[in-house]
Amino acid sequence: MTDISEVGEFGLIDRIAERIKEKEGLVKGIGDDCAVLEDGDYYTLLTTDMLVSGDHFNRNWHSPWQIGWKSIIVNISDIAAMGGYPEWCLVSIALPDDVDYEYVDDIFKGMLDASEKYELSIIGGDTTHGDLLVINITLIGDVEKENLCMRGDAEVGDLICVSGDLGKSWAGLDLLRAGKEGYTEFHLQPDCRLELGRRLAPHVNGMIDVSDGLASEVNHICDESGVGALVEKDKVPISDRTREAGKILDKDPMFWALSGGEDFELVFTIPEEDLDRIEDTEPIVVGKITEEGRYISNGEKKPLEGGYKHF
């Protein structure tokens, strides 16, 4: 008997990945934000995310509209991280006995509002019973071949950039857990960087979204690109509101930024000489891709560790 925490989410994923037979038409399978399939001048992007009550949302804090909204947003973020755009959506939902029709209708409204904002169409799904409220979303998107950005596209010497401030989602979660007032809006109702991803895609090399915290995402880029990274701690963007939450809870907001996740910002790498091409997106440079090793430095270099652990 082996505890799952010994193997971890990524150990499980590696285990299934090694036994899969690849077929013609597959450009990228397990190991990026989306799977990528050949489709003429485009690539088809496929992503799926499951949200379980108590783990990915809390029915005491999130309104049903927010649960529906979030379920779509977290999936669009994966499409944004590949440089693409979403087209079609499949919704599976398991409903426990204690939700009524109006509650479910509000979940659907949240999904439909997110779908409308980001121009995707819900075309199928599965509505069933379960002892827990569970939502699974699958998105199908497209990307022009020249715009595809993968985790494995980072190159030595690239700057590591992020698209906005980090730690905000986990700050809100920890405030809600502690029953304190503060900056909880983003945690309850996150948004994603689809439009920005589209603008960045023609110029950047590696790209990933912040699901599990900056440390985890930079490590994914390093794993897939076969490179190293040096993150400069004092450049990691944390907003005043997130710092304020840190004070209220006596917690270090840097931990939220590196290991919290669900900020749905984009982390991307770009050659220094190309930085002016994306000036209008206001990129925040937080470090550099190196030949090997993964470090975070504040004068003193330490291993870049952390990231949200599901198990």
Add this chain to the structure above:
Amino acid sequence: MTDISEVGEFGLIDRIAERIKEKEGLVKGIGDDCAVLEDGDYYTLLTTDMLVSGDHFNRNWHSPWQIGWKSIIVNISDIAAMGGYPEWCLVSIALPDDVDYEYVDDIFKGMLDASEKYELSIIGGDTTHGDLLVINITLIGDVEKENLCMRGDAEVGDLICVSGDLGKSWAGLDLLRAGKEGYTEFHLQPDCRLELGRRLAPHVNGMIDVSDGLASEVNHICDESGVGALVEKDKVPISDRTREAGKILDKDPMFWALSGGEDFELVFTIPEEDLDRIEDTEPIVVGKITEEGRYISNGEKKPLEGGYKHF
């Protein structure tokens, strides 16, 4: 406050369907076994099904391998019902604290064995924590344009046929629930009719798979095709082993056939003059498509009602 059972699974689906904006490229959205998208000479088929512990499998009865196997099979059955074949698969799984690594590995083995048998490739997914074991599978398949079979393709005068005996899954479930020995193999380890669906597709009109029982499936065909149906009760195929389970439990096996579901046989309609074209598939004629009304007859005509209700 409205109880979901008042609206039902299909009421919920209708409610979301009416608010969806259709986009170019969509051939069929909500309301069939799969969503259908344009793709050159082919249609792309998309289907998703969620399996929740306690509702769709029972960890006391199903081995982890069987849970993984079933999760893939139920989805392939939806592709088979459109006349297509599966190509790609996304797996989401929520794992509770009380499953260990070996258990999860056996679930994956069941998924991989089903994937190998039916030549599909797992290319992505989501592995997360949840207080219940939940699996969501999304399949992407293809069908040649001329082979697409929809629920709405039945025509007045068509014969209604099924591909094999019904009620077998629910017989097994009721035996397991009662703690009795008997024909439980199919319930625990169902299979689907992919190869048969491919052979039928060029010849039949409407087609659907048996997820919720024959009564429910024939009603879906009538709804989507704008026709009626008359099912002859004594032609509904029920095996000796299923009848035996009925005797053990003092239950009417016809109820299992009409309202049980999960038999994953195909229900299809075909003009009488074309029946000899599919002779080698040994179709079982159970009724006829009529202009209106949905009936089951055993000499006396009664309304064709029933079907598994999730709520």
